[in-house]
Amino acid sequence: MKTEQLLTSTHWGTYEVETSGDKVTAMKPVPWDKNPSRIGQSMPDAITGNTRIRRPAVRLGYLKHGPDSREGRGKEPFVEVSWEEALSLVARDLQSVKARHGNEAIFGGSYGWGSAGRFHHVQSQLHRFLKGFGGYTASTNTYSSAAGERILPHIIGPLSPLHKKHTHFSVLAEHCEVFVAIGGLPVRNSQVNVGGASDHMLKHWLETMQGNGVKFINVSPVKNDLSAVSNAEWLPVRPGTDTALLLALCQTLVSENLHDQAFIDSHTVGFGPLRRYLSGETDGVVKNAAWAAPITGLSTEQITGLARTLASHRSMVNISWSIQRSRQGEQAYWATVALTALLGQIGTPGGGLAFGYACTNLAGADRVGFSGPRLPAGENKVKTEIPVARISDLLLNPGGEYQFDGQDCRYPDIRLVYWAGGNAFHHHQDLNRLVEAWRRPETVVVHEQYWTAQAKFSDIVLPATTVLERNDIGSGSHDGFMVAMRQHIPPVSEARDDYEIFSGLAEQLGFAEQFTENRDPDQWLRHIYEESRPRAEEDGITLPAFDDFWEQGKLEFERPSRPQIFLADFRADPEKHPLSTPSGKIELYSDTIAAFGYRECPGYPFWDPQEEQFQQEQAQTWPLHMLSSQPRSRLHSQYDHGSFSRSTKVQGREPVWMHPQDAAERGITEGSVVRVFNQRGAMLAGVHISDQILAGVVQISTGAWYDPQDPSTPGSLDKHGNPNVLTEDRGSSRLGQGCSAQSCKVEIERWEQPLPEITAFSPPPFCDRSE
Ligand SMILES: Nc1nc2c(c(=O)[nH]1)N[C@H]1C(S)=C(S)[C@@H](COP(=O)(O)OP(=O)(O)OC[C@H]3O[C@@H](n4cnc5c(=O)[nH]c(N)nc54)[C@H](O)[C@@H]3O)O[C@H]1N2
Ligand SMILES: Nc1nc2c(c(=O)[nH]1)N[C@H]1C(S)=C(S)[C@@H](COP(=O)(O)OP(=O)(O)OC[C@H]3O[C@@H](n4cnc5c(=O)[nH]c(N)nc54)[C@H](O)[C@@H]3O)O[C@H]1N2
Ligand SMILES: [Mo]
Numbered sequence: 001m002k003t004e005q006l007l008t009s010t011h012w013g014t015y016e017v018e019t020s021g022d023k024v025t026a027m028k029p030v031p032w033d034k035n036p037s038r039i040g041q042s043m044p045d046a047i048t049g050n051t052r053i054r055r056p057a058v059r060l061g062y063l064k065h066g067p068d069s070r071e072g073r074g075k076e077p078f079v080e081v082s083w084e085e086a087l088s089l090v091a092r093d094l095q096s097v098k099a100r101h102g103n104e105a106i107f108g109g110s111y112g113w114g115s116a117g118r119f120h121h122v123q124s125q126l127h128r129f130l131k132g133f134g135g136y137t138a139s140t141n142t143y144s145s146a147a148g149e150r151i152l153p154h155i156i157g158p159l160s161p162l163h164k165k166h167t168h169f170s171v172l173a174e175h176c177e178v179f180v181a182i183g184g185l186p187v188r189n190s191q192v193n194v195g196g197a198s199d200h201m202l203k204h205w206l207e208t209m210q211g212n213g214v215k216f217i218n219v220s221p222v223k224n225d226l227s228a229v230s231n232a233e234w235l236p237v238r239p240g241t242d243t244a245l246l247l248a249l250c251q252t253l254v255s256e257n258l259h260d261q262a263f264i265d266s267h268t269v270g271f272g273p274l275r276r277y278l279s280g281e282t283d284g285v286v287k288n289a290a291w292a293a294p295i296t297g298l299s300t301e302q303i304t305g306l307a308r309t310l311a312s313h314r315s316m317v318n319i320s321w322s323i324q325r326s327r328q329g330e331q332a333y334w335a336t337v338a339l340t341a342l343l344g345q346i347g348t349p350g351g352g353l354a355f356g357y358a359c360t361n362l363a364g365a366d367r368v369g370f371s372g373p374r375l376p377a378g379e380n381k382v383k384t385e386i387p388v389a390r391i392s393d394l395l396l397n398p399g400g401e402y403q404f405d406g407q408d409c410r411y412p413d414i415r416l417v418y419w420a421g422g423n424a425f426h427h428h429q430d431l432n433r434l435v436e437a438w439r440r441p442e443t444v445v446v447h448e449q450y451w452t453a454q455a456k457f458s459d460i461v462l463p464a465t466t467v468l469e470r471n472d473i474g475s476g477s478h479d480g481f482m483v484a485m486r487q488h489i490p491p492v493s494e495a496r497d498d499y500e501i502f503s504g505l506a507e508q509l510g511f512a513e514q515f516t517e518n519r520d521p522d523q524w525l526r527h528i529y530e531e532s533r534p535r536a537e538e539d540g541i542t543l544p545a546f547d548d549f550w551e552q553g554k555l556e557f558e559r560p561s562r563p564q565i566f567l568a569d570f571r572a573d574p575e576k577h578p579l580s581t582p583s584g585k586i587e588l589y590s591d592t593i594a595a596f597g598y599r600e601c602p603g604y605p606f607w608d609p610q611e612e613q614f615q616q617e618q619a620q621t622w623p624l625h626m627l628s629s630q631p632r633s634r635l636h637s638q639y640d641h642g643s644f645s646r647s648t649k650v651q652g653r654e655p656v657w658m659h660p661q662d663a664a665e666r667g668i669t670e671g672s673v674v675r676v677f678n679q680r681g682a683m684l685a686g687v688h689i690s691d692q693i694l695a696g697v698v699q700i701s702t703g704a705w706y707d708p709q710d711p712s713t714p715g716s717l718d719k720h721g722n723p724n725v726l727t728e729d730r731g732s733s734r735l736g737q738g739c740s741a742q743s744c745k746v747e748i749e750r751w752e753q754p755l756p757e758i759t760a761f762s763p764p765p766f767c768d769r770s771e
Pocket of ligand 2: 186
């Protein structure tokens with residue numbers, strides 16, 4: 001049998017794929033990757049394993065009774081049908097909803113990380129398809145950082161472009177003296193980069209910086225968040241209290257006259273109102289270190305000491321995205337901007353601020369910005385969009401009013417949900433509420449590769465190919481590589497490319513030519529490659545002929561000759577290089593935000609005593625603060641059924657980290673299974689006891705597949721450890737309406753009963769249509 005070694009690209013790395021006949025036998029790291037990810041090792045077995053969706057399937061009740069059977073979602077068996085029948089059902093239902101309720105009644109937000117690959121990127125395919133069909137209700141912003149994405153444009157500029165302009169690690173290694181990491185710098189999270197991560201470099205740079213004498217300070221409830229730096233100082237802050245810490249640092253700087261008045265005068269607006277708030281003139285509370293100490297769990301000396309250290313060194317303050325995935329998450333970002341503006345080091349080599357070094361492999365990479373070919377998008381004729389994390393609200397409250405970043409909005413009446421390339425039963429908060437919401441629309445269509453809970457809870461499930469079963473072009477932003485992603489094996493069973501599925505539907509719906517432009521996938525690859533040529537030229541890259549690229553297997557772009565320093569232009573000349581904020585400067589006070597009139601978001605960075613009191617009340621009954629963090633052994637829920645992820649489980653359940661004291665108080669031992677619960681739900685998890693975590697805080701990775709013991713019973717126990725059965729489904733605030741998963745209180749007890757079998761990775765029951 002012939003063994004070939006060719007490349008593929010995933011969000012977690014580039015691999016040489018070894019095949020033998022129709023089987024993938026190994027995924028080998030590429031030689032230029034400094035710290036390859038093991039997530040790829042999960043793929044070979046998973047792709048052809050039991051969890052794979054093999055044929056189109058329709059829920060029995062739906063096949064027999066259509067939308068009237070919607071309560072049966074997640075409870076009923078599936079009937080496997082032919083592609084022809086499945087596609088006609090989808091086409092019929094799309095047309096019916098459009099005719100009765102218009103295109104706004106179709107929800108195509110379909111958030112999620114899909115696969116790497118520029119052509120088969122499934123959200124792009126879905127959106128292009130639905131646009132061709134007349135439009136759809138969309139979603140806006142991300143689960144990752146919606147609160148940050150919404151506040152930052154008002155005060156310093158939009159997050160995504162800023163993220164790409166971060167100071168290169170090479171500059172930090174030379175100039176930075178103190179690096180404050182709020183939320184740490186977990187190397188596990190830098191395994192991924194959307195669209196591709198070809199050279200994992202964070203560990204290398206942290207070691208270099210440590211070697212150069214940079215002092216690292218880890219501000220996090222979890223010591224392990226900066227485990228790559230052995231001598232990092234740990235400031236174990238209580239979760240959700242970073243804003244209080246940051247405000248106290250600001251107040252200390254001002255009261256000790258350590259702030260940079262010249263920078264404040266030239267580069268910011270609104271220092272007056274901020275100073276009045278810090279000094280207590282506004283509300284009678286001085287936001288000093290003594291005030292923040294009992295809130296944050298740090299000592300007064302630790303806080304004043306940190307302020308002085310920051311002011312007397314070349315200091316970089318990095319805040320991770322996790323901090324803003326919480327109630328009032330916007331404020332921690334604003335307070336970070338304020339603190340670093342007061343320090344006056346923004347735009348210096350090695351100093352200033354950053355939003356998300358280590359959150360992915362992108363920030364700080366000294367690679368060109370070229371993001372590669374892309375599928376032409378087209379225009380969505382429906383203008384309605386919801387904040388991405390308001391999906392349950394949308395489905396539960398058609399016509400309901402809500403506020404969002406200064407706008408008064410109304411939820412449309414959704415009749416059909418079309419999802420491809422995301423897993424709401426992984427990513428959304430309060431899954432029991434989502435189950436209820438998910439049973440409201442008439443029809444739910446999902447394209448999936450695997451029998452995830454989301455697929456099991458849908459009506460029509462269409463099996464999609466994986467990256468290893470199709471040709472594509474891999475090209476992550478700032479990754480520095482373009483990868484010829486070869487098809488390595490034929491499609492598994494009856495799986496089809498999402499493109500082929502949409503082409504078939506467009507054919508039935510009468511807009512095939514518009515959708516396909518008469519190209520097959522390989523012609524599309526050439527087309528989008530050629531279309532990206534002028535953008536590549538702008539980044540100083542001359543692309544070779546497509547055939548040469550395809551033959552070579554990869555392109556590595558030359559590194560930028562000039563190291564990047566975040567906001568250096570703005571620092572040098574704020575008049576010539578203004579920010580995109582209303583004033584062109586950093587806004588320590590924002591007239592725009594003040595004018596929204598939101599109690600929880602006044603015109604300056606704000607610690608909300610009302611939210612603090614709410615959290616304290618919750619803690620009376622649910623004394624442990626649960627963090628749900630990114631998993632080391634997978635991307636979100638992807639490849640949780642793979643060998644690497646499974647090898648990390650404790651008695652088959654997702655591990656939860658607990659402090660020895662919290663475990664002892666509850667009679668809980670290492671390696672046992674516990675029930676984690678609150679007013680919203682309950683799950684089983686496996687215990688890991690560690691003094692790396694602050695007492696009173698527990699941490700569990702996201703992504704264990706939701707596995708309700710009895711899907712017919714509302715609020716049923718999740719057997720597997722999906723933290724979203726416990727998280728609260730409430731926006732960060734009216735400003736960002738972001739995911740607030742990190743604000744979650746729970747209780748934990750021993751599980752004394754026999755362990756229920758894990759069924760998350762089993763396909764649903766199938767039956768004959770006559771049953
Ligand atoms: N509690 C809690 N919840 C969170 C977070 C948290 O911190 N705490 N973090 C949030 C964040 S930041 C994010 S980004 C979200 C992530 O949420 P998602 O991005 O929705 O999670 P994934 O597991 O990556 O889901 C991608 C799905 O797409 C499928 N897929 C992959 N490739 C293809 C393809 O080519 N075609 C088709 N049809 N399907 C494909 C995969 O099988 C998988 O089921 O989760 C959020 N949820
Ligand atoms: N391996 C892997 N890497 C990933 C992903 C994945 O699924 N797997 N997902 C990717 C995605 S989509 C995203 S958005 C990024 C997310 O990147 P982040 O949002 O930064 O990731 P998290 O792991 O949620 O959080 C990082 C750390 O923040 C700490 N933390 C949580 N709450 C608080 C708090 O209130 N205060 C302080 N000071 N610290 C706190 C936690 O201890 C946690 O370990 O990660 C990406 N990287
Ligand atoms: Mo994310």
